[in-house]
Amino acid sequence: MATMYCVKERKKVNVDNPQKVTMKNGKPALKAKCPDCGTTMFKIGSA
Numbered sequence: 001m002a003t004m005y006c007v008k009e010r011k012k013v014n015v016d017n018p019q020k021v022t023m024k025n026g027k028p029a030l031k032a033k034c035p036d037c038g039t040t041m042f043k044i045g046s047a
Contacts, residue, residue: 002030002046008039015041 002018005011018030023044030043 002032002043004030004032004034004041004043006034006037006039006041008037009034013041018043 002015003012004015004018006013013034013036015032015035018032021029021031023029027044028046030046032041033039034041
């Protein structure tokens with residue numbers, strides 16, 4: 001479980017299944033969908 005910030009709702013939400021991804025510049029990140037509104041969220045540097 002990870003805590004990520006939803007920009008659309010302006011609050012922190014808990015996400016059950018974040019995916020580890022690598023961005024184009026090589027930095028690690030977590031990617032997930034907001035469970036409330038469905039917006040894609042990123043947490044950079046947390047993989």
